[in-house]
Amino acid sequence: MGDLEYMIDPEPIEALKLINHRKTTHVLLIYGEMVASYEGRAKSQLEELMPRLIISKPDGTFMVHESSKREPRLWNPPPSSLYASIEQGILTIRSVRANPREVVIVEVPIIRFISALRLGTTVNYRVFGREEDVVNAIVNNPNIIEEGLQVVAKEYHTLVGDIDILARDSRGNLVVIECKRSQAGPEAVHQLKRYVEHLSQRENGTVRGILAAPSISSAAYHYLKLYSLEYRRVEPKWVV
Amino acid sequence: MGDLEYMIDPEPIEALKLINHRKTTHVLLIYGEMVASYEGRAKSQLEELMPRLIISKPDGTFMVHESSKREPRLWNPPPSSLYASIEQGILTIRSVRANPREVVIVEVPIIRFISALRLGTTVNYRVFGREEDVVNAIVNNPNIIEEGLQVVAKEYHTLVGDIDILARDSRGNLVVIECKRSQAGPEAVHQLKRYVEHLSQRENGTVRGILAAPSISSAAYHYLKLYSLEYRRVEPKWVV
C-alpha cells in the first residue's frame, strides 16, 4: 500500500520527484525553512526564512501554515495547480489559481521532511443545527413562533432577497420570519426590515416581521424596536 | 535541535507520550485511520473509519483534514485544550474549547504516523489591498472618485453604522462613500442607502451616495439605480 511515503532531510531533487509523482493523488506535507509570497486578489510576503508547513491536496488546495491560528498564513483554494522545480539548487513550489489569477510561490532552501499521504473523504457529510434546520423546524411546527401561525411559503423569493419563511398570523396579517442559527446582529434586522417594507408596498394591512434566533445583540435589538419588528428566541439545539 | 520528532506505526502509548510531551510547544501531525465527532455550536459526526490527518497547534488550534478542500472537516479554533488518552487500547484525542463550549473527539485505532514540529510565526505580517488601503487612497487623493471632492471625515460613526468616507462635492453636497475591496453585492448598496437616508434627515439639500468598488454585481447595480445612488470603479491594485 503506497499510502505513506516520507523522507527526512531529503535532497531537493528527491523531494521534487516525490512531489511530481504524488501531487495529483496524495496529500503532500512539506516541513522546512522557507520564504514565500502571494499575489492575486491581494498581495503579501513572508520574507523571513523560518520553519513552516506546506500542505498540498490533490484537489489543488495549497496552504502554508505557521505555528498558530486555524487559518493558513498563505494559501490557494482549490482548484489550483502545483508546479515544483529546483532553481539554483533550491526547491521552489508554485501554486497557481486560474480564476481569479493568484499565485503563491514558496522557496524551501532547507527541507526537513516531506511526506505523501492518502486521505479519505467522508460522503454524505451532514452538520446538524444549520439555519436550514431552524427553518424546517418552524415550518413543521409554526407554534414554536406563535399560536395559530400558518406558513404560506418557505424561501420566498422577492426582489430584495429571499425570505426564509412567509406566514399569516391568526388575524390574517402577513408575517415575515427571518431565521438565524446564531446570534442575530444588525444586518439581520436590516434584512428583515427590507423584506417587511417591500411586502408592505403591495399588501393592504399590517406586515409583521419576526426575527427568529437563539439570541440578539444589543445594537440589533435597538434597531428591531426602532423598526417595530419582533424577536422570538429559537434555539437550534431544540431542533436537533 | 528537537524541532522534528516522528514515529512510524507507533504503539498508542508511544504516540500518547509524544502528544503529551509536545502539545503545548509543537505542531503535532497525526496520520492514521480514525473516526471523529463534533458537538458545540452545531453537531456532526465522522462515523466511517478512514485515513485522515490531525493538525494540532500549540495555541490550541485543532483540525481534522480530509483529502480535499481548504477547510478542515472538523476543528476547534484557538484557544482550545488538547487531551489525549488511551481507551481500550485506542488513542483518543479530545479538543475542548471553553467558550463557547465545543468538543471534538477523535479515536485513532490505527496510527500510521505521528510527528512533532516546531513552526515559526511571521511578525509584522501585512496584506496589501485591503479595504482600509482603498479608503486611505481615496482620502489621500479624492480626485480618484470625483474632481473637486473634499473629504470631511473618515470612519464617520452614525447610529446606523460607520461611514467609510464622508465628503462634500464641488457644489457643497454631502457625499457618503462606501468602499469595498472586492465586488460589491446588494448588501453594500443597502448599507449605503441606510447611511444616505440617515444623513438626509438632518441635512438640508441633497445627500449623495457613492459606492466605490472594483466591480458591482448586476443585482446590486439594479438596487443602486433604484435608489439613485452612484458607482465608481476603484481597483485595489491601483492602491498598492
Next chain:
DNA sequence: CGTGCCAGGTGCCCT
C-alpha cells in the same frame, strides 16, 4: 469581554 465588521474569506446551491 461582548459587539461589530472585514476577509485574498470558503463552500454550496441556484440561475
Next chain:
DNA sequence: AGGGCACTTGGCACG
C-alpha cells in the same frame, strides 16, 4: 460561469 448567501465562519480592532 456568475450571483447570492450561510458558515461550528475566523480574526481583529474597538468600546
